[in-house]
Amino acid sequence: MTETAEPLVSGARAAGLVISTAESCTGGMISAAITDIPGSSAVFDRGFVTYSNAAKQAMLGVRGETLDTHGAVSEEVAAEMAAGALARSEADLAVAVTGIAGPGGSEFKPEGRVCFGLARRGAETRTETVEFGALGRDRVRAATRDHALALLLGALGAPRT
Incomplete structure (x- = not known):
């Protein structure tokens, strides 16, 4: 369990x-x-584990065009994942993560790159990318979890618009 x-x-x-x-x-x-x-x-309310692109599309409504144009590890996909989780749940706040935990990666999408989406009812969906680096699969995943929890915690006080 994390402190957050x-x-x-x-x-x-x-x-x-x-x-x-x-x-x-x-x-x-x-x-x-x-x-x-x-x-x-x-x-x-619920969590969506959408490891495959097909699951991202079927469960969250991520568009095939977005996946084709930007790839699964992108802020665009993270934004659609977060918005999809919000639309398909009873939640007020949703976080989404998509990244390369490793091992591996590429010159364009290195190991440790994770894209985050944060959606809140009545507000614009926010995204960011964090380069955790090649920490190893377990540490990248743990860092991603902790960062996502911190994003959610920070969003609790966000004004409703």
């Missing part, structure tokens, strides 16, 4: 917000960290 998950659950409860996740490279680790916390059922 407990304040996230209590903060979401205090804010009256429900969370959803859309995960690729973490394979459910973000959802697991949240649901490790007692009482998380009050603030966690």
Whole structure:
């Protein structure tokens, strides 16, 4: 369990917000960290593990054109994943992650690159890319989980628009 998950659950409860996740490279680790916390059922609706491109399309509505143009590891896909998780859940806030945990990667998409999407009802979807570096698969995945939880925690206080 990470240090961020407990304040996230209590903060979401205090804010009256429900969370959803859309995960690729973490394979459910973000959802697991949240649901490790007692009482998380009050603030966690569901998690989508969409490891394949077909799953991203079928479960989250990621467009084939977006995947073809930008690739699965892109802010564009992360944004569509987050928006899809929000649209297909009872959540107010959704985080999405897609990246290359390793081993491997390429010159254009190196190991340790992870794209994040953060969607909140009534607000514009935000994205960012973090280059964790070639830390090894386990450490990239753990760093991705922790960063996603921190993004969610930071979004709890975001004003509703």
